Amino acid sequence: MKKSLGAKTIVFPAPVFVVGTYDGEGKPNVMTASWGGLCCSSPPCVAVALRKATYTYGNVVEQNAFTINIPSEDYVKEADYFGIVSGKDTDKFASTGLTPVKSDLVDAPYVKEFPFTLECRLLHTVEVGLHVQFIGEIMDIKAESSVLDEKEHLTIENVKPFTFAPGTRTYYGIGHYLGKAFSIGKEIQSD
Amino acid sequence: MKKSLGAKTIVFPAPVFVVGTYDGEGKPNVMTASWGGLCCSSPPCVAVALRKATYTYGNVVEQNAFTINIPSEDYVKEADYFGIVSGKDTDKFASTGLTPVKSDLVDAPYVKEFPFTLECRLLHTVEVGLHVQFIGEIMDIKAESSVLDEKEHLTIENVKPFTFAPGTRTYYGIGHYLGKAFSIGKEIQSD
Numbered sequence: 001m002k003k004s005l006g007a008k009t010i011v012f013p014a015p016v017f018v019v020g021t022y023d024g025e026g027k028p029n030v031m032t033a034s035w036g037g038l039c040c041s042s043p044p045c046v047a048v049a050l051r052k053a054t055y056t057y058g059n060v061v062e063q064n065a066f067t068i069n070i071p072s073e074d075y076v077k078e079a080d081y082f083g084i085v086s087g088k089d090t091d092k093f094a095s096t097g098l099t100p101v102k103s104d105l106v107d108a109p110y111v112k113e114f115p116f117t118l119e120c121r122l123l124h125t126v127e128v129g130l131h132v133q134f135i136g137e138i139m140d141i142k143a144e145s146s147v148l149d150e151k152e153h154l155t156i157e158n159v160k161p162f163t164f165a166p167g168t169r170t171y172y173g174i175g176h177y178l179g180k181a182f183s184i185g186k187e188i189q190s191d
Numbered sequence: 192m193k194k195s196l197g198a199k200t201i202v203f204p205a206p207v208f209v210v211g212t213y214d215g216e217g218k219p220n221v222m223t224a225s226w227g228g229l230c231c232s233s234p235p236c237v238a239v240a241l242r243k244a245t246y247t248y249g250n251v252v253e254q255n256a257f258t259i260n261i262p263s264e265d266y267v268k269e270a271d272y273f274g275i276v277s278g279k280d281t282d283k284f285a286s287t288g289l290t291p292v293k294s295d296l297v298d299a300p301y302v303k304e305f306p307f308t309l310e311c312r313l314l315h316t317v318e319v320g321l322h323v324q325f326i327g328e329i330m331d332i333k334a335e336s337s338v339l340d341e342k343e344h345l346t347i348e349n350v351k352p353f354t355f356a357p358g359t360r361t362y363y364g365i366g367h368y369l370g371k372a373f374s375i376g377k378e379i380q381s382d
Contacts, residue, residue, distance in 0.1 A: 008235060011206055011237060012352035014228065036229075037227050039227070039240040039317075039324050041320075041321050043319075044198045045319055047238060068202065076375065077375050080373065081376030081379040085381050096379055123319075124317060126317055126326070128236055128314075129234050130232050131236075133230045133231070141197065142194065149359075153358050153359050156204075156354075156361070162369055163204050167344050170369075171372055172365050172366055172369055173365075174203070175365050176364050178267045178361075178363060179268075180362075181274070181355060182274065185269070185273070185275045
């Protein structure tokens with residue numbers, strides 16, 4: 001029998017999304033959010049949930065656009081910092097020395113040094129509670145050539161992303177290869 | 192300059208959620224979904240997006256309840272299998288030898304052998320496109336005592352979850368500890 005832990009927000013693995021936006025004056029900002037994930041294949045969409053108190057929340061509402069940047073584990077300190085301080089009173093790009101680049105397709109900046117970014121236009125806004133969920137249509141993925149394999153696929157070994165563990169509030173890298181999806185399960189025979 | 196990959200659904204890490212439901216006759220079913228994530232702290236909520244064609248979709252609509260089960264990497268084959276076959280014509284518990292247990296708080300089964308489960312009642316249904324997103328309020332987390340640390344925290348080292356890599360469609364375990372969240376970023380000084 002399993003033990004009750006109460007109504008907590010814990011799943012493993014949770015992502016580390018760095019959300020890029022411009023404010024009304026065109027100042028680029030980034031914040032880190034782990035409440036999110038993909039939510040539709042067609043149109044391709046990603047969801048990220050933010051508190052209304054964040055600077056990024058107002059920027060998304062104003063610009064109807066954001067980027068989701070996936071940091072490599074080399075940038076775990078920067079990503080953590082982006083979740084600690086607010087863009088209201090801090091230029092997080094200046095503090096970290098990272099570089100904002102204007103996206104081609106949406107009015108939002110991405111982080112040049114991170115391996116890949118999703119350029120998103122705001123499609124739906126869902127008021128859930130303390131967090132508001134923004135569903136963005138993925139207009140394009142932009143990636144460093146260095147993290148693509150010979151078939152131009154983004155590979156997790158090259159990207160070296162990391163995960164946030166809610167509860168213990170810790171970060172972990174990605175580990176060993178376990179198998180091919182939609183394939184290894186075929187060893188099990190249906191009755 | 193980054194290279195354009197087109198409008199694809201790729202984030203790292205994506206979770207492996209095993210969604211537990213009952214059908215109209217009370218038959219337990221499980222399916223694997225990677226389009227999802229946490230989406231609110233208060234009330235505590237998790238989102239999972241499913242195609243309407245799935246058996247689980249109809250079950251959630253009917254029962255207004257589901258569980259999100261987090262498999263350990265020992266069960267990667269079973270989790271993959273749960274995403275390949277349909278509960279319409281297969282008893283996936285029977286095929287795998289895993290055990291459905293009725294949740295205490297919601298009308299949905301969980302997987303006894305998996306380390307932990309989220310018992311969810313349906314709060315919102317969002318029509319995004321090919322996928323419909325279900326937002327569930329987390330009523331409770333039930334966990335095996337063996338995966339809790341001395342402070343009764345769920346730890347990622349004990350749970351040994353795994354991640355799905357979209358694009359290459361592969362599974363990976365969780366790797367090494369990188370640091371404490373809301374802490375290691377403090378080494379960076381704001382200007």
